Amino acid sequence: MIQDEQRRAIKNLIDTGNIKQFDEIFLYIKKKQLHERMGINYNRFLRILKNPKKFQFEDAYQVATIFDIDPRQASELIHNQIDNSSKKNVAKKTRGTKKST
Numbered sequence: 001m002i003q004d005e006q007r008r009a010i011k012n013l014i015d016t017g018n019i020k021q022f023d024e025i026f027l028y029i030k031k032k033q034l035h036e037r038m039g040i041n042y043n044r045f046l047r048i049l050k051n052p053k054k055f056q057f058e059d060a061y062q063v064a065t066i067f068d069i070d071p072r073q074a075s076e077l078i079h080n081q082i083d084n085s086s087k088k089n090v091a092k093k094t095r096g097t098k099k100s101t
């Protein structure tokens with residue numbers, strides 16, 4: 001389980017902008033701790049971490065409740081994760097493309 005001190009620290013890091021995307025939470029707690037607290041299947045949890053577009057509004061609200069943040073902040077963390085993942089995928093695709101001269 002996530003300890004109260006951990007939850008308060010993560011809330012503070014989110015509030016101050018030091019955690020900007022969802023996966024940065026796992027620098028401070030284990031994935032298992034959050035999935036257990038959210039009450040979702042671990043395999044589903046891993047799938048939504050791998051593909052954050054699979055997050056549902058309910059998931060964002062659960063994260064918001066757990067860390068005592070505004071649901072919009074939780075949604076923004078998830079959105080930033082999606083945005084960052086998309087940029088990485090574009091970079092991978094463009095690296096593999098050769099330009100002809």
